[in-house]
Amino acid sequence: MRMKGISQAIAQAISQEMERRSDIVVLGEDVTYWGAVFGFTMGLFDKFGRKRVVDTPITEQTFMGMAVGMASVGLHPVVSLMFVDFLGAGFDQMYNHMAKNHYMSGGQFPMPVTVITAIGGGYGDAEQHSQVLYGLFAHVPGFKVVVPSNAYDAKGLTIRALRDPNPVVIFGHKLLTGLPFLPYEGGEDEVPEEPYELEFGKASVRMEGSDLTVASAGLMVHRAMRVAEKLRKEGISVEVVDLRTLVPLDEETLSRSVKKTGRLLILDEDYMSYGMTGEVTFRVQSRALRDLKAPIQRLAVPDVPIPFSEPLEKEVIPGEARIEAKIREMVS
Amino acid sequence: MFLKPEPTIKDLKGLLESANFTLDQLLNMYYQMNLIREFEEAIGAKYYEGKNPFNMASGPIRGEMHLSSGQEAVAVGVGGNLRKEDVVVSTHRPHHHAIAKGTDIRKLAAEIFGKSTGLCGGKGGHMHLFDKEVRFSCSGIVGASFPQAAGAAFAFKYRGEDNVAVAFAGEGAANHGTFYETLNAASLWELPLIVVIEDNMYADSTPKSVALATPHHFQRAMSLNVPSFLVDGMDVIDVYLATRKAVQRARSGGGPSLIEAVTYRFRGHFEGDGQEYRERDEVELWRVMDPITRLGNRLTKLGVEKERLENERRKARERVEDALKFAEESPYPEPSTALVGVFK
Ligand SMILES: Cc1ncc(C[n+]2csc(CCOP(=O)(O)OP(=O)(O)O)c2C)c(N)n1
Numbered sequence: 001m002r003m004k005g006i007s008q009a010i011a012q013a014i015s016q017e018m019e020r021r022s023d024i025v026v027l028g029e030d031v032t033y034w035g036a037v038f039g040f041t042m043g044l045f046d047k048f049g050r051k052r053v054v055d056t057p058i059t060e061q062t063f064m065g066m067a068v069g070m071a072s073v074g075l076h077p078v079v080s081l082m083f084v085d086f087l088g089a090g091f092d093q094m095y096n097h098m099a100k101n102h103y104m105s106g107g108q109f110p111m112p113v114t115v116i117t118a119i120g121g122g123y124g125d126a127e128q129h130s131q132v133l134y135g136l137f138a139h140v141p142g143f144k145v146v147v148p149s150n151a152y153d154a155k156g157l158t159i160r161a162l163r164d165p166n167p168v169v170i171f172g173h174k175l176l177t178g179l180p181f182l183p184y185e186g187g188e189d190e191v192p193e194e195p196y197e198l199e200f201g202k203a204s205v206r207m208e209g210s211d212l213t214v215a216s217a218g219l220m221v222h223r224a225m226r227v228a229e230k231l232r233k234e235g236i237s238v239e240v241v242d243l244r245t246l247v248p249l250d251e252e253t254l255s256r257s258v259k260k261t262g263r264l265l266i267l268d269e270d271y272m273s274y275g276m277t278g279e280v281t282f283r284v285q286s287r288a289l290r291d292l293k294a295p296i297q298r299l300a301v302p303d304v305p306i307p308f309s310e311p312l313e314k315e316v317i318p319g320e321a322r323i324e325a326k327i328r329e330m331v332s
Numbered sequence: 333m334f335l336k337p338e339p340t341i342k343d344l345k346g347l348l349e350s351a352n353f354t355l356d357q358l359l360n361m362y363y364q365m366n367l368i369r370e371f372e373e374a375i376g377a378k379y380y381e382g383k384n385p386f387n388m389a390s391g392p393i394r395g396e397m398h399l400s401s402g403q404e405a406v407a408v409g410v411g412g413n414l415r416k417e418d419v420v421v422s423t424h425r426p427h428h429h430a431i432a433k434g435t436d437i438r439k440l441a442a443e444i445f446g447k448s449t450g451l452c453g454g455k456g457g458h459m460h461l462f463d464k465e466v467r468f469s470c471s472g473i474v475g476a477s478f479p480q481a482a483g484a485a486f487a488f489k490y491r492g493e494d495n496v497a498v499a500f501a502g503e504g505a506a507n508h509g510t511f512y513e514t515l516n517a518a519s520l521w522e523l524p525l526i527v528v529i530e531d532n533m534y535a536d537s538t539p540k541s542v543a544l545a546t547p548h549h550f551q552r553a554m555s556l557n558v559p560s561f562l563v564d565g566m567d568v569i570d571v572y573l574a575t576r577k578a579v580q581r582a583r584s585g586g587g588p589s590l591i592e593a594v595t596y597r598f599r600g601h602f603e604g605d606g607q608e609y610r611e612r613d614e615v616e617l618w619r620v621m622d623p624i625t626r627l628g629n630r631l632t633k634l635g636v637e638k639e640r641l642e643n644e645r646r647k648a649r650e651r652v653e654d655a656l657k658f659a660e661e662s663p664y665p666e667p668s669t670a671l672v673g674v675f676k
Contacts, residue, residue, distance in 0.1 A: 033537040033609045050542075057507035057543040058474050058535055089475065089508070123387075124394025124446070126457040128472035181604055183389045304674055308457025309446030310394060312670035 003191040005178015006154035007039030010116065010170065013158035014041065014078055016195045018048055024162065025070070027054040027063055028080025036080040038118040038177050060090030067113045068097045076162065081117040084133045084171065098167045099142030110165035111142075114158070120173040120219055120269055121317055123182055126308035132218075132270040132301075134171050138246045138279070144168040144200055145246040147217040149176065151189040153244055156198030163197065173219040173269075185222045201248035205257065209239035211331050212263040215254055215280055217243040220267045220318065227324045236331055246276060254280070255287035262293035263330050267318060272300040299326055335594070335621060336564040341633045348634075351573055358631060359644065361412060361568050365404040365624045366648035368428045371437060372399045374652050375427070375444060379603050386604055392660065393444055397458055400428040402566075402598035405623035406530050407432035409563075409571025410498060410591070413579045419484040419497040421477040422470035424459050425597075429500050434466045437651065441659035448665040449658070455665075455673070474535075475508030477501050478527060482514045485523035485588070496524045496582040504535020506549050515556045515588065522587035526578045527553070529590065530565065532597045537609040553590035565595030566621040569630075596621070 003009055018024045026041050026048075032055050035042030045053040056063040060081065067077040081087055087094065094115070102111045121130030138145045144166055148154035154172070161168035176186045206221060207228050214224040221242045228238035239257050243249065258264045264284055266277040277298035285296060299318045307313055339347060348358070376399055382391030400407070403425075411432025414420065422429040430440055435451065443450030444458045451463050459472035467484075471477060481499035488495045505511065506529050518525040529549045533540050540547065550560030559581070561574035571593055578589035596618040600607045607615075628641050 030536045030538055037536075055538045055542055057538075058504045059507050059509065061509055086473065089473065123389035124457065125388070125396055126460055126472070127455075128460065129396065181386050181388055183387060302671060304671055307455045307670050308395065308452075308460065309454030309665055311664045311667045312446075312454060315667040315670040 001191055001193060002188050003151040004188050005176060005184065005186055006148050006151055006172050007042060007177040007179060009151035009154040009191055010040045010158045010172060011035065011042045011044065013155045013195070014162065015044055015047060017159060017162040018044070018052065021076070023074060023076045024078060025052050025054065025075055026078045026080070027056050027067070029056060029058055029082050031055055031080050036116070037082050038172060038174060039179050040116045040118075040172060041080060060086055061093055064090035064093035064098065068093060068101065068111070071111050071113050072101070072109050076112040076114070078114045078116065078162070081115055083129050084117040084119045085128050085131050087117070087133065087136070095140045099140050102166065103142065111167050112165045113167045114161045115167065115169045117169065117171060118174050118177075119171045120175060121306045121313060122175055124308060124310060124313065127305040130306035132171070134169075134246060135270045135275040137169050138276065142167060143247060146170045146200070147244065147246060148172065149218050149221040149242050149244070150186055151178075151191050153198060153204070155191055156196050157200070157244065159195050160197040160200060171218065175219050176222075185219060200245045201250050203244055203250035203253040204242045205239060205253065206242045207238065207240040209237040210261055211237045212265060212327060213239045213241055213257040213261045214265045214267055214327070215241045215243060216267040217246065218269065220269055223318065223320050223323055224267055227320050227327065230324065231327060236327065238327060249280070249283065251283050251287060255284055258284050258288045259291040262291055264292070264296045265326055265330060266296065266298040267323060268298065268300040269317060270300060272298065272303050275300060294330055297326060297330055299323060335566060336570060344630060344634065347569070353569070355634060355636070357412070358627070359636065359640070361408050361572070362624070362627050362631060362641065363644040363648055364408045364411070364432060365568065365627065366645045367437070367651060368404045368407060368431050369401060369624055370648045370652040371431060371441075371655070372401050372427060374656055375399065375441070376599065376603060378656065388604070393458070394446070395457060397603040398425040398601065399599050399603065400425050400597065402618065402622070403530060403532060403595045404428055405568035405571055406528065406565045406593045406595055409568045410526075410528055410575045412572050413575045414498065415495070416466055417493070417495045419467045419481060419495065420500065421481040421484070421497070422461075422468070422500045423477055423502060423505065424470070424472045424474070425502070426459070426461050426470035429470070430461050430463065430468055433468045435461070435463045435468055437655040438658040439463070441655040442662050445659040445662070446664065447659055447662035449662040453665055453669065474505045475501070475510040477505070478510045478514035481527075482518050482523055482525050485518065485525040486521065488524050489521070494524075494583045496526055496579055498526045498528060500528045500530055502535060503529055503531035503533070503540055503549065504538065504543065506552070507543060512552070512556070515553055515558050515590070518588040519556045519558045522585065524582035524585075525588040526575070526582060527588065527590045529592045531592060531594050534597070534601065534610070536601050539609065549592045550590060558588050558590050560590040560592060562592045563594070565593030566623045566626060568623055568627055
């Protein structure tokens with residue numbers, strides 16, 4: 001069926017897996033009536049009831065810890081962390097337990113937990129509701145980090161997560177949800193009705209090109225593609241690589257692309273320093289240094305919180321004009 | 333639901349006398365509550381400008397918007413006991429607390445519009461209001477207000493100042509670990525802290541009934557030896573008098589208190605909320621208890637002329653109109669200012 005946005009796709013993926021398996025429960029704030037605010041659990045309450053779809057009190061630390069306990073005895077919790085910005089209130093249970101118990105226990109416990117959270121700004125929600133932060137999760141060993149940019153990927157990657165024995169965090173960008181109250185920057189995708197899995201660690205080349213590679217994830221993939229389409233008319237040929245998962249990271253596809261184009265721009269909506277852009281730069285240069293025709297460049301949030309006022313917000317979140325200027329500068 | 337029975341006119345007079353509470357004070361509270369209501373309704377109306385179809389990113393006010401209509405008595409009843417030097421730490425629903433603490437409503441409005449003349453130069457917006465002048469701050473993170481207010485209370489005690497710190501939070505936030513952790517520390521150290529649980533029955537779409545094992549917060553506070561007041565949050569007098577006791581206790585070194593104020597939000601959790609989680613009838617029932625109308629009726633019974641009340645309301649409306657005009661006419665900040673201010 002044709003689908004607009006990742007929310008419906010993620011909700012459908014969870015629903016289909018829940019139908020097949022009784023070990024999946026969904027918990028988090030407002031997951032029933034509100035479908036976790038951004039629609040990732042939409043419709044599940046009507047279908048499965050409060051026994052399997054549970055509104056928790058506002059207790060991030062506790063429900064994340066409960067997920068660890070549930071997983072240790074054979075359930076597969078799907079936990080909604082409403083906005084990624086709220087992770088601070090539950091991060092101990094996530095990074096010291098959820099991410100580590102498998103390793104610490106010498107492999108005795110798998111940790112099948114799927115955390116779904118919303119990321120990103122661009123609609124005026126300011127410092128504490130607009131962050132991306134996937135770099136924090138990717139930094140801690142033990143989490144797989146999934147950042148879908150479209151409905152087809154979102155469904156396949158969510159089903160994969162629900163079949164994974166490890167903690168997987170899925171980061172859904174708010175401007176890709178397809179919900180009517182937010183701007184939408186995605187497209188429409190053909191999404192198969194039946195369940196399917198997409199492998200983790202496989203980037204997708206969204207657009208072929210020969211002059212420069214843009215590596216990105218989530219919303220920024222769409223901005224890159226729109227710029228690439230525009231530049232194509234002028235004869236600048238940009239290849240757009242959608243990383244899809246940051247952990248595991250598909251170095252193979254990335255470096256193959258950079259070997260072909262000789263130039264790499266990494267585009268990120270997370271903070272710049274110590275983030276995804278630095279990591280990708282390092283990995284690519286260690287595989288393809290000799291193929292680079294120019295230094296790797298990056299565009300990200302310049303190490304300031306996301307401000308409220310529109311002109312300020314536009315100044316810090318990479319927009320198409322800035323992406324275009326950067327690409328022009330790199331190919332000239 | 334917790335509402336105290338309406339006092340008879342004789343009892344009301346007696347209550348005011350014994351509490352040393354003047355008609356002028358009551359009238360001022362009436363004005364303050366109207367100021368808040370007018371402000372919230374005006375912001376609410378502006379918020380929908382340019383949002384048809386509804387899209388959070390468009391219009392003169394962007395992002396989420398949490399309004400407090402219905403909850404004015406809590407803010408004003410508490411705020412009426414505070415001095416400029418006292419600290420208030422508020423939540424994602426902060427306008428009424430800010431106004432009751434005495435922020436300049438022009439700057440407040442300008443911040444909500446993202447203007448350079450706003451409290452934070454447009455950096456914070458509606459959920460992140462900071463006003464050093466009157467020692468007001470807030471947070472978009474639920475449960476964050478408790479420890480921050482306790483920290484300020486610690487500082488007051490440490491320096492031997494008789495100021496108090498107030499943490500406002502919803503009943504949803506009271507489930508957060510910070511609630512217990514803060515009350516424990518504050519009780520242990522006898523901090524001049526007042527925790528106000530503004531119980532409006534819902535946390536987002538989640539009714540209290542599915543999120544709290546007890547309907548009452550004072551029971552939890554009592555387990556940590558924190559004295560508590562259960563007050564009718566739709567009655568500004570009840571809130572005011574309880575807070576007065578809590579503040580006296582705190583200023584005189586007696587330690588923390590909790591105020592559980594039962595109230596109701598007339599609007600959705602945020603603007604755009606379809607409110608499918610509650611019945612219209614329920615909202616209508618609570619509207620009967622509108623704290624402003626309720627106080628107005630009492631003032632009338634106490635002999636205040638209708639025109640005088642109408643006058644207070646008009647004054648409030650005019651001030652709000654002026655504030656919104658100021659906000660709208662103010663310039664946006666220079667984009668480059670986004671890049672400064674992380675460190676001093
Ligand atoms: C740590 C954290 N978790 C979740 C949220 C999302 N959230 C914002 S307001 C809210 C409900 C708060 O309810 P309550 O404390 O009762 O205050 P009210 O909105 O009723 O004033 C939630 C869950 C948040 N902002 N911060």
